[in-house]
Amino acid sequence: MATIAAPAVERENYLNTDFRVRSWLLTTDHKRIGILYLLSITAMFFVGGFAATMIRLELLTPAGDLMSSDTYNKMFTIHGIVMVFFFLIPSIPATLGNFLVPMMIGARDLAFPKINLASWYMYITGAGLMMYVVLTGGVDTGWTFYVPFSSTYSNTHVIAAVVAIFIAGFSSIFTGFNFIVTIHRMRAPGMTWSRLPLFIWSHYATSVIMVLGTPVVAIALTLVALERAFHMGIFDPRLGGDPLLFQHLFWFYSHPAVYIMILPSMAVVSEVVSTFSRKRVFGYAAVALASIAIAVLGFLVWAHHMFVAGISAYAALVFSLLSYFVAVPSAIKVFNWMATMYKGSVSLATPMLYAMGFIGLFTMGGMTGLYLAALGIDVHVHDTYFVIAHFHYIMVGGAVMGYLAGIHFWWPKISGRMYPEAWGKIAAATIFIGFNLTFFPQFVLGYLGMPRRYHAYPPEFQVLNVMSTAGASILAVGYVLPLIYLLWSLRYGEVAPDNPWAATGLEWRTPSPPPTENFPETPVVTWEAYDYSSVAEVPVAR
Amino acid sequence: MWQTLPLWPARASTLAGRTDALMIFMLAVTGFFTVMIFILILVFALRFRRTRNPIVTHIEGSNALEAAWTLIPFGIFMVMFIWSAGIYMTWAQPPPNAEEVFVVGKQWMWKFEHPEGQREIDQLHVPLGRAVRLTMISQDVIHSLFLPEFRVKQDVLPGRYTTTWFQTTKPGSYHLFCTQYCGTMHSGMIGEVVVMEPAAYQAWLSGGNAEGSLASTGQKLFQQLGCTTCHRFDTQGRGPNLLGLYGKPVLLDDGRTVTADDNYIRESILTPGAKVVAGFKPIMPTFQGIVNEEQLLSLAAYLKSLSQPERRQPGSNRPAEPPHPASAPARSR
Structure with missing residues (x-):
């Protein structure tokens, strides 16, 4: 095919050094571990997506007629647990982060390559146990495991499910502390903190949350299991416990977990917007500090999930105020990305379309978060579809859009092949349209009063639910498309140049795909982040 | 009856009007900024697209702009915070003269008890225009009582009482939902609130009640x-x-x-x-x-x-006969 680009003997890279299964299962190469994670979380994404499909099909009609109430309750529980703990939380950090953190700072690998591999095994063990739970009858507590329902009343596999999450939590802790140590200790000469790509800053903030937050949810879920197994009186008032204690412990992690999901997407968006505008990120320091501010403030807002749970009104005032504080750094990021585009030289390639989609949908998710932080409005919309719509705008419109932006952006580096651009754009547009049609009607449903986790609902809510289900079917097509064309591109895609986007990151100064050792010799960084004069070539991208 | 495509819930309590006013304010403010951000993204993407603007104008950043888009949103957020906190504090503090109704939630039904002795299941009758205070407890798991047309919701806990209140403004029949997931029939734990004219309510209260207060x-x-x-x-x-x-x-x-x-x-x-x-x-x-x-x-x-020898609403609540000596308060502080 290409005359020069494909020599008879392929350059040795991390993919073709060894093809044996053993070489994958025992690898300590951060890039291969990233691929292992990519395959596993993609499988889990489609498990969670299957449950979502069943939920949307059931809600097509007001009566609960497709499946029994118990089955429906298990479906939304599986959807929540799988998507949150087994897809969103590991999504970008464990795949792109694993692949890119060492490359972006000019390191050969993460600080603890074996612990990195162990983290994948923890993840797979947890995911395997979770799939066992699903196949042997499921669990029906909702992903939030509220007590005393989960600890005393549910008749499903609660203990196995919390053990699965507990194990998977360790993969997250391992990844987080590996990143922290790597970013502190393994930066190449000249790669100062102020020269770090914003991707690294965001992953640093994410890692801090992972390391400090995950143990708390692990403790909370362990206590649920102990109360369930041995009737220790911790949460159930009949045994002398306090059910709100569980909610405090659970949200102390699970609110920051939202930032575990969104910060890495922000990391991708910062890289993509800059690269496709060919302009340094506007207000580099402000964006970097905003990531840290989100990580810190994110730990101080958990009780905004509990405004109607029976907490003191004065505590609610404090948590509402702090929730508004955390909205500020998110707003700062959005404005800085927009200013980055201003007077740039903007290319609308697929990753940029996803990034623009991210900014728009994350803005809507963030704006509707203001309604939920507003005490008086939260009393009405709490636990309704308004909340469902809000966090799907953040987690799907935000986190998943960012993930797809990143997968497309670094696909040439990861696979050595270009994805088909036209199909990329079609999928991005399909996902954007399908997403909005699915979730926008849910804001209206929520304000009308439709509660979440309802198997059957009053008939006046039907039209909006039909719109949502129609949108979900478009969205499903949008998600299957990249799966098909990215796999296709592995064989038939155009061979990728080393730096197809003329991006500035160190990872783009290696061959595509990179060799196992990343850099033949340790690079010395003499340029600032996003210094486009340091890359001479004109981008080939459209 | 209901339209096929409802877009806004009916307003049937004093709190509903206040909640909706803030909602409309927030829709206006966030709608304005969201549309502005969408338009700017599109304008920048088209106006500065590579074919039209091949040469980048490098701008490092601007402290003035950073300060502006930190402080302006913060100021707007504080307006939202204070406004919404006012509504919440009203919601959190039932007026002292409210009618009382007691609520027991269990998998999967709502039981209501009026001080006069009327008991109901999954249906709650209340008088129009009077403040009603609900004192609620669960027999098993956490439930949540949600009255969307009143813009009121409160979790119902096992082991201790929580309270909420509302003052109705329109007679009619309104939704009552459980909004805290409580197991198999969670979506069946629903009912209705019937708001009656005070006279009709009095008649309803005194009808068919054999058990006493x-x-x-x-x-x-x-x-x-x-x-x-x-x-x-x-x-x-x-x-x-x-x-x-x-x-x-x-x-x-x-x-x-x-x-x-x-x-x-x-x-x-x-x-x-x-x-x-x-x-x-x-x-x-x-x-x-x-x-x-x-x-x-x-x-x-x-x-x-025993603490209320006379009721503020003569006739509506008959107190039990207090045993005679009206002396000796429990304990002094």
Whole structure:
């Protein structure tokens, strides 16, 4: 095919050094571990997506007629647990982060390559146990495991499910502390903190949350299991416990977990917007500090999930105020990305379309978060579809859009092949349209009063639910498309140049795909982040 | 009836108007900024696209702009915070003259008890224009009582009472949902609130009620359970005199002071040793497993009636006959 680009003997890279299964299962190469994670979380994404499909099909009609109430309750529980703990939380950090953190700072690998591999095994063990739970009858507590329902009343596999999450939590802790140590200790000469790509800053903030937050949810879920197994009186008032204690412990992690999901997407968006505008990120320091501010403030807002749970009104005032504080750094990021585009030289390639989609949908998710932080409005919309719509705008419109932006952006580096651009754009547009049609009607449903986790609902809510289900079917097509064309591109895609986007990151100064050792010799960084004069070539991208 | 595509819920309480006003303000503000951001992204993407603008103008950043888009959103957020906090504080503080209704939630039904003795399941009748306070408890898991047309919601916990209130503005029948996931039939734990003209409500209250008021039920129970043996209405009893106790501060033997509210009374019946009144021995046996949530509510209603020789609403609530000597308040602080 290409005359020069494909020599008879392929350059040795991390993919073709060894093809044996053993070489994958025992690898300590951060890039291969990233691929292992990519395959596993993609499988889990489609498990969670299957449950979502069943939920949307059931809600097509007001009566609960497709499946029994118990089955429906298990479906939304599986959807929540799988998507949150087994897809969103590991999504970008464990795949792109694993692949890119060492490359972006000019390191050969993460600080603890074996612990990195162990983290994948923890993840797979947890995911395997979770799939066992699903196949042997499921669990029906909702992903939030509220007590005393989960600890005393549910008749499903609660203990196995919390053990699965507990194990998977360790993969997250391992990844987080590996990143922290790597970013502190393994930066190449000249790669100062102020020269770090914003991707690294965001992953640093994410890692801090992972390391400090995950143990708390692990403790909370362990206590649920102990109360369930041995009737220790911790949460159930009949045994002398306090059910709100569980909610405090659970949200102390699970609110920051939202930032575990969104910060890495922000990391991708910062890289993509800059690269496709060919302009340094506007207000580099402000964006970097905003990531840290989100990580810190994110730990101080958990009780905004509990405004109607029976907490003191004065505590609610404090948590509402702090929730508004955390909205500020998110707003700062959005404005800085927009200013980055201003007077740039903007290319609308697929990753940029996803990034623009991210900014728009994350803005809507963030704006509707203001309604939920507003005490008086939260009393009405709490636990309704308004909340469902809000966090799907953040987690799907935000986190998943960012993930797809990143997968497309670094696909040439990861696979050595270009994805088909036209199909990329079609999928991005399909996902954007399908997403909005699915979730926008849910804001209206929520304000009308439709509660979440309802198997059957009053008939006046039907039209909006039909719109949502129609949108979900478009969205499903949008998600299957990249799966098909990215796999296709592995064989038939155009061979990728080393730096197809003329991006500035160190990872783009290696061959595509990179060799196992990343850099033949340790690079010395003499340029600032996003210094486009340091890359001479004109981008080939459209 | 309902339209096929409703976009805004009916407003049927005093709080609904205030919530909606803030909602409209927030829709206007966030709508304006969201549209502005969408338009700017599109304009920048097209105006500065590579074919039209091949040469980048490098801009490092601007402290003035950073300050502007930090402080302006922050200022707007504070308006939202203060406005919404005002609504919340009204929601959190039931007016003192509210009618009382007691609510017991269980998998998967709502039980309502009026002080006059009327009991209902999954249906709640309330008078138009009067503030109604709900004192709620769950028999099993956490539930949440949600009245969308009133813009009111409150979780219902096992083990302690929570309260919420509303004041209706329109007669009619309104949704009542459970919004805290509670197991198999969660979506079936629904009902309706019927708002009636006061006269019709009075007629409904006095119709078909053979059991007597909640407080009188409590009084009977108080005697049946033998509470009177120790809790005498003089100073000679082995337990504190409960006359006039309700709502008053109580000095405990460890020096703390608590208010004798529904939660304190409930706890003292089920876990008597938890907060012992100063000057008394912890000799009371527990009534855990002997009295259920509804009976506990009636006992509390009885004790409350002992503190209210006359009711503010003559005729609407008949207090149980208070035993004679109107002296001796429970304890001084």
